[in-house]
Amino acid sequence: MNSTDFIxxxxxxxxxxxxxxxxxxxxxxxxxxxxxxxxKVIAPKFEQSYEDRVTAIEGGLEKAEAAQKEAEETLAxxxxxxxxxxxxxxxxREEARxxxxxxxxxxxxxxxxxxxxxxxxAHRQIDAERxxxxxxxxxxxxxxxxxxxxxxxxxxxxxxARAQRVVDKFLNDLEAQQNAGxxx
Amino acid sequence: xxxxxxxxxxxxxxxxxxxxxxxxxxxLFPWMAEYGTGFGKQMLMxxxxxxxxxxxxxxxxxxxxxxxGKMQFLAESGYAFVRNGIxxxxxxxxxxxxxxxxxxxxxxxxxxxxxxxxxxFLQLPSFSHAGSAYAMAIIIYGTWIAVGLKNHxxxxxxxxxxxxxxPGWIMPLMxxxxxxxxxxxxxxxxxxxxxxxxLAGHMIVMLAAAGARYLIVMQENLAMNGLGVLVIxxxxxMYFLELLIMVLQAFVFALLTxxxxxxxxxxxxx
Numbered sequence: 001m002n003s004t005d006f007i008x009x010x011x012x013x014x015x016x017x018x019x020x021x022x023x024x025x026x027x028x029x030x031x032x033x034x035x036x037x038x039x040k041v042i043a044p045k046f047e048q049s050y051e052d053r054v055t056a057i058e059g060g061l062e063k064a065e066a067a068q069k070e071a072e073e074t075l076a077x078x079x080x081x082x083x084x085x086x087x088x089x090x091x092x093r094e095e096a097r098x099x100x101x102x103x104x105x106x107x108x109x110x111x112x113x114x115x116x117x118x119x120x121x122a123h124r125q126i127d128a129e130r131x132x133x134x135x136x137x138x139x140x141x142x143x144x145x146x147x148x149x150x151x152x153x154x155x156x157x158x159x160x161a162r163a164q165r166v167v168d169k170f171l172n173d174l175e176a177q178q179n180a181g182x183x184x
Numbered sequence: 185x186x187x188x189x190x191x192x193x194x195x196x197x198x199x200x201x202x203x204x205x206x207x208x209x210x211x212l213f214p215w216m217a218e219y220g221t222g223f224g225k226q227m228l229m230x231x232x233x234x235x236x237x238x239x240x241x242x243x244x245x246x247x248x249x250x251x252x253g254k255m256q257f258l259a260e261s262g263y264a265f266v267r268n269g270i271x272x273x274x275x276x277x278x279x280x281x282x283x284x285x286x287x288x289x290x291x292x293x294x295x296x297x298x299x300x301x302x303x304x305f306l307q308l309p310s311f312s313h314a315g316s317a318y319a320m321a322i323i324i325y326g327t328w329i330a331v332g333l334k335n336h337x338x339x340x341x342x343x344x345x346x347x348x349x350x351p352g353w354i355m356p357l358m359x360x361x362x363x364x365x366x367x368x369x370x371x372x373x374x375x376x377x378x379x380x381x382x383l384a385g386h387m388i389v390m391l392a393a394a395g396a397r398y399l400i401v402m403q404e405n406l407a408m409n410g411l412g413v414l415v416i417x418x419x420x421x422m423y424f425l426e427l428l429i430m431v432l433q434a435f436v437f438a439l440l441t442x443x444x445x446x447x448x449x450x451x452x453x454x
Contacts, residue, residue: 023227030233046259
């Protein structure tokens with residue numbers, strides 16, 4: 001028996017290329033079932049999971065970016081505020097300085113004015129008092145002089161009107177003398 | 185097949201090499217009288233693979249976390265591999281989304297069924313049986329033509345057999361060639377590539393096992409026994425090679441599926 005016969009014999013018993021109909025049926029139906037499950041359940045779930053992950057990662061990145069941006073904005077804001085505050089402080093200081101100077105000047109003027117006013121008032125008062133004192137002195141001196149004269153010349157010069165005239169004349173003379181002395 | 189090349193041994197009552205018949209395990213429900221044609225282990229494995237894929241991927245994504253656990257990570261990596269590595273890269277950003285489930289199901293269905301061949305006790309790649317490979321190829325073939333007709337109408341067939349930019353006088357030659365290549369050979373190669381590699385791998389495992397058993401148990405000669413041990417060591421290396429091929433074939437099948445779909449969508453672009 002040569003080997004070709006064996007090949008033929010083997011081929012006759014089972015040819016590996018000849019399919020068993022059951023295999024085709026089971027494989028075909030089985031694959032269709034598997035495909036159905038994959039289409040309906042497995043693939044959507046995996047795609048969903050993939051999508052979720054992409055969303056989560058992208059969302060996280062976006063969130064981080066937003067946070068970064070916000071932080072930068074806040075920093076810029078703070079810096080601007082700080083600068084503003086500094087400028088403001090400088091301005092206020094400057095203002096206060098000038099205001100202080102103004103106030104000082106005002107006070108100085110006011111004090112000067114007040115001093116002048118007080119001085120004037122004092123002058124006026126002194127004048128008034130001098131006039132009053134002069135008047136009172138004049139009458140007192142007159143009285144004293146009259147009393148003294150009456151004592152000297154006794155009752156001769158009891159007449160008031162006369163005595164007054166004499167005193168006035170004497171004082172006027174005295175004044176005239178004084179004025180003449182002053183003018184000299 | 186190696187098994188057929190060693191016929192003489194069986195006549196002498198010595199080494200009986202495993203044959204293709206041995207890849208057909210006894211039927212569980214022999215509704216069909218002929219051996220190897222009923223509902224057998226291979227079909228149970230197909231069902232098992234569907235259950236396992238469904239269970240794994242639904243359990244892994246049941247409570248999706250933003251930071252995935254081990255299982256979710258594994259499942260998502262697998263999904264992303266098919267989605268981006270096969271779907272998006274081949275079909276293109278614009279059109280790939282509706283095809284993710286088909287590519288995903290194709291890849292993992294074939295991958296798991298192939299890996300069954302590397303799992304002890306199961307030890308049978310489902311797609312070493314031609315029927316399963318044909319079924320998958322028919323589904324993809326049908327999908328391919330349907331997509332082409334949907335996108336280009338009946339003109340799709342013309343686009344498929346008449347490549348643009350080819351001078352007119354060569355057309356009589358091109359049309360039959362393109363027809364045979366695209367409409368006849370394509371589904372055959374698509375299925376047989378998978379089936380043949382899986383069957384060959386399976387046969388090698390069987391041959392190594394049977395050979396090693398024969399050399400160790402049946403032979404009195406110590407040198408022969410040692411040779412048997414060497415066969416086992418060699419078969420371990422073959423096992424890892426098979427593992428690689430199993431993954432590779434699943435990838436190739438899904439990749440070709442994507443390429444065919446892309447070709448049908450953009451039939452007028454080449």
